[in-house]
Amino acid sequence: MAEFDGLVAAVTGGASGIGAAVVAALRERGARVAALDLRAAPEADGVLGVQADVTDDASVREAIGTVADRFGGLDILVNNAGIGAQGTVADNDDAEWLRVLDVNVLGMVRTARAALPYLRRSDSAAIVNVGSIAATAGLPQRALYSASKGAVLALSRAMAADHLREGIRVNCVNPGTADTPWIGRLLDRADDPEAERAALCARQPHGRLVSPEEVAHAVVYLASPVAGSTSGVGLAVDGGMQDLRLRPVT
Known part of the structure; x- marks a missing residue:
């Protein structure tokens, strides 16, 4: 597959988990890729590691400028x-609400804002924002996280409307519970990690956690020039959790 030949992509949070899987998938398909993260990953095989803090506008602008200078432009941004x-809504103070919203929502705003001047020059411009099943399904003990990811989904649709006639497609991927380092840390803190993992798997109709690679494939599709008529979409990668209602196994 060579639909990304000649294209440049930047992936925030690209050093681990879903971000690292997206970086690998884009690179395999021919893109030149920059992995933006708090700690820059070492450069290897056409992947540029760039240090960036999405809560710092100057850091974001410098990182996006570095990518564009190094590769001669920017075609794809994966937030x-x-x-x-x-x-619950009562369990986190204002400071924690502001901290999470600053990363999860304003982080995407800052990165997209910095990238737009470069994306406007591209014939294959695309932004893919990574949301969550928490944007579309009420999950217990996830009030703050759900609020942030609901904002990401709404933001993605608004951005799609704003920038489509500039030739920039914007879409969102909503993963279910994925087998990422964050979920691993949550399981490690559980009283019974194995039982908690089993419960997370059971609530997804296909009976297991979503893999980072599965999410990456969805991101790659939405970022690809072959998806030129797809914009403003929230694509679920959740094992059917949002829309399917299977009968219990007896």
Whole structure:
């Protein structure tokens, strides 16, 4: 597959988890890729590691400028950087709400804002924002996280409307519970990690956690020039959790 030959992509949170899987998938398909993260990954096989803090506008602008200078432009932005949060609406103070929204929502705003001047020059411009099943399904103990990811989905649709006639497609991927380092840390803190993992698997109709590679394939599709008529979409990669209602196994 060579639909990304000659294209340049930047992936925030690209050093681990879903971000690293997206970086690998884009690179395999011919893109030159920059992995933006708090700690820059070492450069290897056409992948540029760039240090970036999505809560710092100057850091983001410098990172996007570095990518464009190094590769001669920017065609694709994948907004993947994000953090998790647990609890009901009453369990986190204002400072925690602001911290999570600053990363998960404003982080995408800052990165897209910095990237737009370069994307407007591209014939294959695309932005893919990584949301969550939490944007579309009510999950217990996820009030703050759900609010942030609901904002990401709404933001993605608004951006799609704003920028489509500039030739920039914007879409969103909504993963179910994925087998990422963050989920691993949550399981490690559980009283019974194995039982908690089994419960997370059971709530997804296909009976297991989503893999980072599965999410990456969805991101790659939405970022690809072959998806030129797809914009403003929230694509679920959740094992059917949002829309399927299977009868219990007896």
